[in-house]
Amino acid sequence: xxxxxxxxxxxxxxxxxxALPLATAVHLAQQRAVAAEQRYLQQLARKALDxxxxxxxxxxxxxxxxxxxxxxxxxxxxxxxxxxxTLRNRNTDDIGFFNGDQLACTSAxxxxxxxxxxxxxxxxxxxxxxxxxxxxQASPGIVMVGMALGHYKLLIHPVRFADVLAExxxxxxxxxxxxxxxxxxxxxxxxxxxxxxxxxxxxQTLLYALxxxxxxxxxxxxxxxxxxxxxxxxxxxxxxxxxxxAALIVAVVAWGLRRRLSPLGELxxxxxxxxxxxxxxxxxxxxxxxxxxxxxxxxxxxxxxxMVRPDLFIPxxxxxxxxxxITDQVIAEVVREMRAALVSDRDLHIAxxxxxxxxxxxxVLAVLAQALQGSGIxxxxxxxxxxxxxxxxxxxxxxxxxxxxxxxxxxxIDDFGTGYSSLSYLQGFALDALKIDKSFIDTIGAETVTxxxxxxxxxxxxxxxxxxxxEGVETQAQAxxxxxxxxxxxxxxxxxKALPAAEFLAFARSRQAKTxxxx
Ligand SMILES: Nc1nc2c(ncn2[C@@H]2O[C@H](COP(=O)(O)O[C@H]3[C@@H](O)[C@H](n4cnc5c(=O)[nH]c(N)nc54)O[C@@H]3COP(=O)(O)O)[C@@H](O)[C@H]2O)c(=O)[nH]1
Numbered sequence: 225x226x227x228x229x230x231x232x233x234x235x236x237x238x239x240x241x242x243a244l245p246l247a248t249a250v251h252l253a254q255q256r257a258v259a260a261e262q263r264y265l266q267q268l269a270r271k272a273l274d275x276x277x278x279x280x281x282x283x284x285x286x287x288x289x290x291x292x293x294x295x296x297x298x299x300x301x302x303x304x305x306x307x308x309x310t311l312r313n314r315n316t317d318d319i320g321f322f323n324g325d326q327l328a329c330t331s332a333x334x335x336x337x338x339x340x341x342x343x344x345x346x347x348x349x350x351x352x353x354x355x356x357x358x359x360x361q362a363s364p365g366i367v368m369v370g371m372a373l374g375h376y377k378l379l380i381h382p383v384r385f386a387d388v389l390a391e392x393x394x395x396x397x398x399x400x401x402x403x404x405x406x407x408x409x410x411x412x413x414x415x416x417x418x419x420x421x422x423x424x425x426x427x428q429t430l431l432y433a434l435x436x437x438x439x440x441x442x443x444x445x446x447x448x449x450x451x452x453x454x455x456x457x458x459x460x461x462x463x464x465x466x467x468x469x470a471a472l473i474v475a476v477v478a479w480g481l482r483r484r485l486s487p488l489g490e491l492x493x494x495x496x497x498x499x500x501x502x503x504x505x506x507x508x509x510x511x512x513x514x515x516x517x518x519x520x521x522x523x524x525x526x527x528x529x530x531m532v533r534p535d536l537f538i539p540x541x542x543x544x545x546x547x548x549x550i551t552d553q554v555i556a557e558v559v560r561e562m563r564a565a566l567v568s569d570r571d572l573h574i575a576x577x578x579x580x581x582x583x584x585x586x587x588v589l590a591v592l593a594q595a596l597q598g599s600g601i602x603x604x605x606x607x608x609x610x611x612x613x614x615x616x617x618x619x620x621x622x623x624x625x626x627x628x629x630x631x632x633x634x635x636x637i638d639d640f641g642t643g644y645s646s647l648s649y650l651q652g653f654a655l656d657a658l659k660i661d662k663s664f665i666d667t668i669g670a671e672t673v674t675x676x677x678x679x680x681x682x683x684x685x686x687x688x689x690x691x692x693x694x695e696g697v698e699t700q701a702q703a704x705x706x707x708x709x710x711x712x713x714x715x716x717x718x719x720x721k722a723l724p725a726a727e728f729l730a731f732a733r734s735r736q737a738k739t740x741x742x743x
Pocket of ligand 1: 505519520521522523533534535538547551554576577578579638639695696697698715716717718722
C-alpha cells in the first residue's frame with residue numbers, strides 16, 4: 225500500500241474515531257435522559273394509581289360505616305354523622321341517603337324532592353357501584369364520581385383520584401380499564417393523553433408511563449421537549465468523555481500512522497509482504513573470461529515499482545533483526561529463480577550474503593538445507609559470504625562456518641580490508657575465499673598510500689590457500705593487473721552490473737558461448 229493510501233485510510237479512521245465517540249456520547253445522553261424521565265413518569269403514574277386506590281378504599285370504609293349505623297335515616301344525628309364523615313374524610317365531598325331511588329337527605333340536611341338515583345357504570349368486586357360523570361343538582365356545573373353501597377352514595381371530586389404533586393407540564397390521569405376517564409390532575413385533558421388511555425398508544429410528541437391494576441389505569445405524560453433539561457445535564461459529562469475518547473483514538477491513529485510510515489514500519493510491512501527481489505552480479509573467471517556464477521544482491525521493490533538499494537535498508541534490517549527473514553526470502557528467491565540453471569550447469573554457483581546475525585545464530589543453515597532439499601541444487605553451488613562484522617563473535621562464527629562447510633557450501637569473507645580483522649586473525653577460521661573490497665581495487669594503477677596494500681592482501685590470501693575474488697572491477701587495467709597477480713575471480717561493472725535473473729542467465733550463456741568460441 226502506498227503512502228497516500230495509508231494517509232487517506234488513517235485520515236478516514238481518525239474522522240471515524242472523532243465522529244463515533246461523539247455520536248455515541250450524544251446518543252447515550254439522549255437514552256439516559258429519556259430513561260430518567262421515563263423513570264420519573266413511572267413513579268408519578270404509580271403514585272397516581274396508589275392515590276386512586278386510596279380514594280376507593282376511603283370511600284369504601286365511609287360507605288360501610290354509614291351502612292352499619294343504627295341511627296334513624298335523615299334524623300339530625302344521622303345527618304350530623306354524614307357531615308362529620310364528609311369533613312373528616314378528604315376523599316369524600318358529600319354523602320347522600322336514598323329512600324328507594326329518591327335522595328332523602330345529604331350531609332347538608334334534607335334533600336330537595338325529586339332527585340333520583342343515577343345508575344352505576346360498574347360494580348367493583350366488593351359490591352361498590354361506581355358512576356362516572358355525575359352532575360349533582362346541588363352543585364351545578366361540577367362533574368363528580370359517585371360510589372354507592374346499599375342506601376348510600378357518596379360523591380368524590382374527580383381530581384382526588386389523581387391528586388399527586390407534579391410539575392405543571394405533566395399530565396396525570398386515572399381511567400377505568402376500558403379507558404373511561406375517572407379523574408385527571410389538569411383540565412382539560414390533552415387529546416394525546418385521552419387517546420393513550422383509550423388505545424394504549426399516542427404520537428411521538430409525548431413521553432409517558434402507564435400503571436395498571438385490575439380496574440384502573442394511571443397515566444403520567446409530558447411533552448417530549450421536556451427531555452431537553454436532563455439531556456443537557458447528561459451532555460455536560462458525556463460529551464467531554466466522548467471528546468476524550470475521540471482525542472485518544474486520534475492519538476492512537478497518529479501513533480500508528482507514524483509507526484507505519486516510519487522506515488522500520490515500512491520495512492516490517494515489506495518483509496510481511498515479501499517485497500524483496502534478487503539481482504545477480506556475474507562473477508568472472510579472470511583467466512578464461514567465463515561466467516562461473518553470481519552474487520545474489522537483494523533489492524526492495526516498493527508497491528509503486530521503485531527499487532530501494534540494499535545499503536539503504538540493510539543497516540536498519542540488521543539493527544531491528546529483520547535481516548533474518550530477509551535472508552530467508554533471498555534464499556527462497558535464489559532457489560526459485562536459479563534452480564534450473566544450477567541443475568543444468570554444475571559449474572555455476574550463486575553467492576548469498578549473510579548478515580552478522582545470520583552467522584551468529586547459524587539458523588540460516590537449516591533454512592538453506594530445507595530450501596535446497598529436493599531442488600536438485602548441490603550445496604557446493606551455493607556460496608556464503610559474510611563481512612568481517614560476522615566474525616566478531618569468533619566462537620559462534622567458527623561454529624557456523626564449520627557447519628556450512630560440512631554441509632558442502634563454500635564460505636567467503638566479504639569486503640575484506642574494510643574492517644579491523646587481519647589476515648592472521650582469519651587464520652582461525654576455515655574459509656574458502658576472500659573478496660577484496662572495491663576500495664582496494666580502486667587504488668590499482670593509482671599512486672595512493674593504500675596502493676601497496678592490495679598486492680599484499682592478494683599474496684597473503686594466496687599463502688593462506690584462499691581463492692581470491694576482486695570486487696568492484698571497473699576498468700580493463702584493473703582486470704589485467706589482477707589476472708597477472710593470480711587473482712582467480714572478479715566482479716564489477718567492467719563485466720556487468722547486478723542483473724535480474726533472466727538477464728543474468730542470458731549474460732552467462734553468451735559469456736559461455738564466447739569463451740567456447742575462444743573470443
Ligand atoms: N545481508 C545482506 N546484504 C546484502 C544483500 N544484498 C546486498 N547486500 C549488501 O548491500 C550492500 C549494497 O549492495 P548493492 O547496492 O547491491 O551493491 C553491490 C554491487 O552492486 C556493488 N558493485 C559491484 N560492482 C561494482 C562496481 O564495479 N562499481 C560500483 N560502484 N559498485 C559495484 O557493490 C555491492 C556488492 O557488494 P558486496 O556484497 O560487498 O560484494 C552491499 O554491502 C551488499 O553486501 C543480502 O542479500 N543480504
